Amino acid sequence: MEIVPVAFDSFGVRSMATFIKSETSIFIDPGVALGPKRYGLPPHPLEFEAEKKFWHRVKEKVRACEVIVITHYHYDHYNPRDIEFLKGKTLLVKHPTENINRSQKRRASYFLSQINSICNVEYADGKTFEFNGVNLKFSNPVFHGTSSKLGYVVEVLVDDGNEKFLFSSDVEGPSLKNQLEFMIKSNAETVFIDGPMTYMLGYRYSSASLEASINNLIELIRRTDVKKLVLDHHLLRDLEWRKKVSKVIETGKDAGVCVCSAAEFAGYEENLLEARRKELYKEFPL
Numbered sequence: 316m317e318i319v320p321v322a323f324d325s326f327g328v329r330s331m332a333t334f335i336k337s338e339t340s341i342f343i344d345p346g347v348a349l350g351p352k353r354y355g356l357p358p359h360p361l362e363f364e365a366e367k368k369f370w371h372r373v374k375e376k377v378r379a380c381e382v383i384v385i386t387h388y389h390y391d392h393y394n395p396r397d398i399e400f401l402k403g404k405t406l407l408v409k410h411p412t413e414n415i416n417r418s419q420k421r422r423a424s425y426f427l428s429q430i431n432s433i434c435n436v437e438y439a440d441g442k443t444f445e446f447n448g449v450n451l452k453f454s455n456p457v458f459h460g461t462s463s464k465l466g467y468v469v470e471v472l473v474d475d476g477n478e479k480f481l482f483s484s485d486v487e488g489p490s491l492k493n494q495l496e497f498m499i500k501s502n503a504e505t506v507f508i509d510g511p512m513t514y515m516l517g518y519r520y521s522s523a524s525l526e527a528s529i530n531n532l533i534e535l536i537r538r539t540d541v542k543k544l545v546l547d548h549h550l551l552r553d554l555e556w557r558k559k560v561s562k563v564i565e566t567g568k569d570a571g572v573c574v575c576s577a578a579e580f581a582g583y584e585e586n587l588l589e590a591r592r593k594e595l596y597k598e599f600p601l
């Protein structure tokens with residue numbers, strides 16, 4: 316199995332878009348977005364450029380896939396305005412009416428009404444699917460964060476018989492035990508997690524949630540066969556992310572587990588455009 320991060324926050328856009336090449340090729344969360352406001356500023360033109368570039372890459376990779384996963388209905392995980400390239404694919408999506416908040420329910424209903432006639436759509440929550448010897452196992456819905464306010468997401472395990480890959484989606488941590496449970500049970504060698512939302516620490520993300528996330532990530536390292544633990548998305552909106560999760564990185568080092576961003580995993584340099592937005596406006600004034 317080849318695991319390719321296609322667009323991530325560490326590449327300069329809000330996304331967790333991941334391509335998996337195996338007997339059946341799979342794309343998880345084909346969406347790319349930008350933070351609408353950061354430091355009171357709208358996205359810098361360099362961010363719009365990155366958004367365009369990575370959306371093009373996402374579409375290119377999706378064309379090579381038979382199966383597409385959509386873990387929830389936020390626009391950094393799918394794109395309802397551009398759907399033609401999904402024609403003929405099998406879509407495994409978060410259930411559109413059960414365990415969902417009002418805004419995502421509305422979005423799901425609109426998206427599925429557009430897509431139902433051109434794709435084979437299946438609701439994935441808690442289910443297992445098999446394509447050509449590649450298993451996709453979905454968690455039951457878990458909170459998007461620490462409560463149901465932002466809705467629910469599904470985590471997904473891809474297992475091709477040789478290797479296991481786990482994708483957390485937007486758990487914002489994981490700070491909750493039931494978010495961690497599926498990860499522990501999955502026992503994957505490669506794990507992609509969105510990480511704690513430290514850039515909102517103190518107002519929309521509590522230090523108790525951060526501490527719980529750190530402990531849960533350490534537990535994941537200790538109790539599973541994980542070799543590569545990628546933390547990205549929410550965590551990579553913070554320039555100081557390594558400091559914030561230093562205990563996890565240290566534990567990883569001791570256990571021979573590489574804890575890194577998606578950019579590092581892919582061999583690129585990190586490009587935290589959103590976290591550097593203030594600087595971008597100074598360095599490249601409009």
Ligand SMILES: [Zn+2]
Nearest residue numbers: 387389459485
């Ligand atoms: Zn989300």
Ligand SMILES: [Zn+2]
Nearest residue numbers: 389391392485
């Ligand atoms: Zn997201």
